[in-house]
Ligand SMILES: O=C(O)CCC(=O)C(=O)O
C-alpha cells in the first residue's frame with residue numbers, strides 16, 4: 023500500500039481490480055486469523071479527542087443552523103445532524119434489513135454479486151482496486167429498486183427489503199436537497215438561482231446518480247491490523263450516513279492532526295461534504311477524508327446515501343463565490359467527467375481539474 027494515498031474516491035466510478043484474484047469479498051465467517059491479504063501496516067494514529075474540538079453535532083430544529091453548518095463545512099467537511107425528520111423506526115428498519123442481507127451465507131450473497139460492468143449488487147468496496155491490501159468489509163449498492171438482486175437473495179421474500187430501501191432513498195433524497203439548500207444559503211446563495219444543475223434533481227427527472235450503499239464490517243480477529251474502509255473522500259455532492267450505534271468511522275481534519283472518531287449519536291446522521299460540493303463552493307467547503315475501522319466484538323453495518331447531480335450537468339465553482347480575490351479554482355466538469363477523473367487520478371482527482 024502507498025501510505026501517501028490519502029484522499030481516494032468512492033462510490034460509482036468503474037475501476038479495474040489491482041488484485042484480480044480477489045474480486046469478491048472473503049467469506050468472513052470463521053476466519054480465525056487475519057489473512058496476509060487483509061493485514062495493513064499503517065499505524066492507526068488515533069487522535070486524543072480531548073485536544074480537539076469534537077465534530078459538530080447540529081440540531082436542525084434549533085436557530086443558527088446556517089452558521090453552524092457553514093463552520094462545520096469550512097472546518098471539518100463533516101458534521102452530525104439530529105432532528106432531521108427521518109423517523110427512528112425507518113432507521114431501525116434499514117439497519118435490520120442491512121443486517122439481514124449481510125448475515126446470509128457467503129454462497130447466497132454471491133448470487134447477487136455486482137457484475138464487472140455493473141454499479142449495483144454485492145461486492146468489495148469500490149475503492150479496493152486502489153490498494154494492495156484488501157479491506158475487512160463487504161458492500162451492497164442500490165440505485166432505485168434493488169429488486170433484481172434482492173430476488174436472487176430471497177426468491178420468495180424480498181418485498182419488504184425492496185420497500186424499505188426504496189422508501190429510505192426517497193427520504194434521503196429529500197433530506198439531501200434540504201442540506202444542500204442549507205449549505206448554499208449559508209454561503210449567501212439561493213440554490214434556485216445559482217445552481218442550475220440542481221434543478222433536474224429536485225424535479226425528480228434524474229435520480230440515477232444517487233446511490234444507496236450498504237456497508238458491512240464483520241467481527242475481525244485482528245482489528246488493529248485490519249482496515250474496514252480505507253481513507254477516501256466521497257465523490258458526491260454530499261453523503262448522508264447512518265452508522266447505528268457501533269463506532270468505527272473516523273475523519274481527518276488536516277493531515278497532521280490524526281484521525282478523529284465520529285462517535286455514534288442515537289438517531290443522528292453524519293453529513294459528509296463530497297468532492298462536487300468542494301468544487302461548487304470553490305474550495306470553501308472541504309470534502310472530508312474519512313475511513314472506517316473494525317472491531318473484534320460487534321458486526322458493524324452502515325448505510326451511505328451518495329447524492330449526485332444528473333450525469334451530464336456541468337458542475338463548476340459558483341459565480342457568486344468568485345471575484346478578483348477569489349479566482350475559480352476548478353474547471354467546469356460534468357459528474358460523468360469527474361467520476362472518470364476519479365477512476366484515473368484517484369486521490370488526485372480534484373487536483374487534476376484544478377485551474
Ligand atoms: O461505514 C462508514 O462509517 C463509512 C462508509 C463510507 O465512508 C462510504 O460508504 O463511503
Ligand SMILES: [Fe+2]
Nearest residue numbers: 032255256312
Ligand atoms: Fe465514504
